[in-house]
Amino acid sequence: MATIKEITPTKLAQKLNQSNDIFLLDVREANEVAICNIHGSTHIPMNLIPLYLDKIPDEVDIVIYCHHGIRSLNVANYLVENGFDSDYLYNLTGGIDAWALMVEKQMARY
Template sequence: MIGEISVRELADWLADDSRPQPLLLDVREDWELERCQIAGSRQIPMNLIPLRHNELPDDVTIVTICHHGVRSYQVALFLQNAGFDAVLSLKGGVDAWASNIDPAMAHY
C-alpha cells in the first residue's frame, strides 16, 4: 500500500527547515505544468517514469504529484515496486493544493 500525504502536511513539511526536504516529483504533462505547479517540483511525465526513474535519488523521500492524485498514486506504486523505499503520493494533487494552500494557483 502506498502512503499518501495531505496538502497541509506537505506544506508544513516544506516550511520546516529542520527536516530534510522531499523531492517533489510532478508526473503531469507539459501543458499542465504551464498552467500551475508547486514551487520546487521536478517534472517527469507519467509515461516516461519507466524510462527515467533511474534519474531519481533513492536517499530522499519522493512525493509524487499530479492533478487529482490518481496518476501520482500509480507512479508511487511503480516506484515502490522498482525499489524506492520512501515514496508518498500527494492526496488530491495540485487541485487540492490550489484549493487549500495556494488560492492564487490556477485551477484547471
Template sequence: MSEIKIITPAELEAKLEAGEQLEIVDVREDEEVQMGMIGEAKHIPMNEIPANLDQFDKEKEYIFVCRSGRRSENVCHYLQEQGFKVVNMTGGMLEWTGEVVFK
C-alpha cells in the same frame, strides 16, 4: 500490493514552509504544469518515469504529485515495486492551496 504512504496537500505545504528539503515530482503532462506547479517540484511526465529511473536515488524519499492523486498513485506503485521510497500527495493539485510557479 503494499500500501503507499500518503501526504495531504496541507501537510506538504507545511513541510515546505518549515524549510524541509523534499524531493517532489510532478507527473502531469506539459500543458497541465503550465497552469502552475509547486515551485520545489521537478517535472517528469508519468509516461517518461520508466525512462528516467536513473534520476531517482533509492536512499531518498520522493513525493509524487498529479492533478487529482490517481496518476501519482500509479507512479508510486510502479516505483515502489522497483525498490524506491515513495509518497503520494492525495487530492493532487486540485486541492493544493499553496503557491505555484509557472515554468
C-alpha cells in the same frame, strides 16, 4: 503490494517550510505544468518515468503529485515495483487541485 502513504497539501506545506529534503515529483503532462506547479518540483511525465528512474533519488522523501492523485498513486506503485522503498514515498492527497484549494489559493486551476 506496498501501501503508499498519503500526505495532505497542508501537511506537505508544513514539511516544505521545515526542510528542503523532499523531492517533489510532478508526473503531469507538460500542458498541465504550464498552467500551474508547486515551486521546486521536478517534472517527469508519467509515461516517461521508466526512462528517468535514475533521475529520482532514493533514501529521501519523495512526494508524487498529479492533477487529482490517481496517476501519482500509479507512479508510486511503479516505483515500489522497481526497487524504491515505500517508506519514502508519498502521494499528494487530491493532487495539485487540492494544493490550489488549500495552500496556494491564488494558483490557477483547471
